[in-house]
Amino acid sequence: MVSKKKKTKPKYQNFQDTILNLQKYWSKQGCVILQPYDMEVGAGTFHPATTLRSLGPKHWRAAYVQPSRRPTDGRYGDNPNRLQHYYQFQVIIKPSPKNIKKLYLNSLNTIGINYKDHDIRFVEDDWESPTLGAAGLGWEVWCDGMEITQFTYFQQMAGFECKPVSVELTYGIERICMFTQQKKNVYDLDWNSQGVKYREVFHQAEKEFSSYNFELANTDNLFKIFEMTEQEANNLISKNVSLPAYDQCLKASHIFNILDARGVISVAQRAEYIGRIRDITKGVAEIWIKNQK
């Protein structure tokens, strides 16, 4: 329910409490609280708890935090807003409940944002992931002009129609905390109210991974690994094991992202690689749906 207390400023919340509070809140809404998937992924959506579980007729509710990697967004720790590694908090519910907007707005209350004090806006944003062969309709949710959440009704995943339709909420934890903590630089975020800042946890990693992504990654090897991963995926698909095969898709996708950051993939090649990842993902989804029955 809406908090009856009048608040005078956005409630300050440290980084880890923000995650914990979201977990608690969505746990109360009947979500299975999962841990991050143990592989490099580009977004919370790639966790099999979202991609694969959004397929088929079975009901499903889950929430988890997912470290997400976007190699091209690395800025050597110099940019106050951009990171090649950051946290997404992901909620996936199938079928999408009628009161999802209410559930979402109440969740903001638990992390220090009372919707009544702010300009919360649902701005059209149609989501598409060519590598996943996925598409959805929804909004980016703006809080006083800042995008804090992606709110998406999945229409298609891995080339298959979603039936019933899942709703996906993706919170950008860093952005939300920069908002509630009133910080201009992500590295100044308060992690635990005991003196640890985001800088201590991640700054070195941002610097080193930016070097790796942009300069050091051995592209010849990565091209080879991509081929091997794709082969492995196809082999596993032919053996009818969907989840191990899906891991290979994730691997391929991450390798592609690093190659992209290294600037060695031309425009024409890009489309080709994306198509290859989409094809194996589709193969995986097909057997996952079959094996689920």
Added chain:
Amino acid sequence: MSEFFLELFTEEVPAKLQSGARNFLLTNFEKLFHEKSVIFKKSLTYSVPNRLLIYFDGVNKQIIEKKEEKKGPSILVQKQALDGFLKSNKLLEKDIFKKKTDKGEFYFYIKPEKKIETLNILKDSIPKILDRIDWKKSMRWGNNSLIWARPLKSILAIFDNKIVDFNYHHLSSTNYTYLDKEFEEKTKKVRSYKDYRDSIKKLDIIIDQNERKDFIKKEIDKISKKNNLKVEINHFLLEEVTNLVEQPNILLCKFDKKFLQIPREILIITMQNHQKYFHTLDNKGNITNQFIVVANNKDLKGFIRLGNERVVEARLRDAEFFWNKNKNQNLLKQISKLKTMNYFKGLGSYYDKMQRMRKLGGFISDHLLISKEKIEIACSICKVDLVSDLVGEFPELQGIMGGYFAEEQGFEKDVSLSIKEHYLPNSLESKIPKKYFSVGLSLTDKLDTLVGFFGINLKPSSSKDPFALRRAAIGIIRLIVENNIDLKIKDLINYSLVLYQENNFVFENKVTQKDLENFILERLKYYMKEKNIRSDVINASLYTFGINHINKIYRKSLAFNKIINKESGLDIIASYKRALNILESEVQKNNLELSEIADPGLFKNEFEKKLYKKIKELKKYFVNINNDENYEITLDNLRSAKPVIFEFFDNIIVNDENNAIRKNRLELLQMFCKTFDNYINFSKIESV
């Protein structure tokens, strides 16, 4: 007389889908009432992101269907079919009778006068109309089969203070609306439209989009005047913002002045396209650090202003970071990076394109009489901004950023300007470069693109033009025509093909050349039609001049089109046609071959001599005009021949008994027509 209203309550419908939905519902309900002869006095439609409303006032409660004779099946029909007909119309055998028509004998029946309740029509028709609504993009949700722009939550439908009862997919109509769009928990029963409007008003919602738009506009005016600022309202943005809010609250915010050193285009895109803010200008027209936000809530605690200011600063800090990094990265040293940027499959990399452009640009510079060296430099660096972070972030600023980089790095002004403008014009209305370096670079880029895509046979189809080749061709035409320059496009295409060949791209050169010429000429026709030039004038001009004379084709058409319905134009056409008509019939009848040379020795009277003299005079005029031909003067000259040719016809019979004299007179007329054809081929002009 009653009122009917329908409110469709949804999760937030995208701004750009609302007006289409409003119009669809309004016209379809109006159409329904017209078809059923239901009279109404007033109809309205409104929307906010969560509500779509239509309202009809003064609606007839019932309609009376008049007694009517209805035709059934032919009397020759099988018994079974007749029974089916009776059953489906709820008739007994005694109700029908036979009647002869000119198509044979048929069964008929009398449909008696009938009262129909409007309420029933609505119950029946609302779901059908809702099913047909055309969302440009729509979705499913939950377990439902319904497809809508965003989840449809509730349907309020009232006629004559009563609920219009119907089911629509998983929903049933109601007599209440939701007061809170957030939680959808507080409902309010309504009986009348006034009830509804009052409850909406209490929520501070301005449901009327026009009222909302005016309100926003006035508030922006008020705030900007008060703060001595100017706002050039972008109407697309105003429209979008209007459909993004229901209780607009206009706030003046600001960002740190230090960001004003970033190029203005970046500031504007960030504010306008990304954040949907209105930027402001000072008295001198310079952009300021103040901007206007249209929020959807009262800012009681100041959070909204603060939040928006922080967001725009975060974005600008990002842009500033890239700007400072990119502006000093030497453009010349980065050219080699273009090697890794694929231009298009089959057309090489941007480096290849750059090399072709250098040569083609040099060739064009000779025609435009501008420095070859400078245009070669512009060609070399104009695509380098594609590898910059800023163009990665703001792709719509390609070219513009390159111009800024060049300026920062001390390239000459006309070089940096040409880079900035080289994607222009990008539409039929857009700004056209005027400086010759800009014109030259833009032409070079567009020609290379057109020749390449035609070379690999990726021509636009009737409906699709994914590589914007029509736009490129119109661009070339506008650059030539609107700058009043003459450019031999045929030769340029030919040279561009040679350059592709040197680049080792093998096309079928002859076919490509011909196809592309035809394509450009088709676009020229389109462009001239857009300028309201008559098609026969266009054809006459195109018949006389080829692709190397685009400017001439356009200007001659335009000048003649201007006077075509005036006395002077009619005189010219009449003079020409009078001569042509006789010529055509005589030449055909007698199978003559004319040489276009009349022999003055055979002239019998002064009328022939006068005409001959006039023709000589006109010929001399045409021989002596150069590229600076004044088309109005030419047309005046042609017109001056009218009294002479009319006198000739009024006093002379061309068909003289003497064959030599007759032929000589026809030669004279042939000379006359051919001389006129120096302007455009008037035989293609349709006489009035």
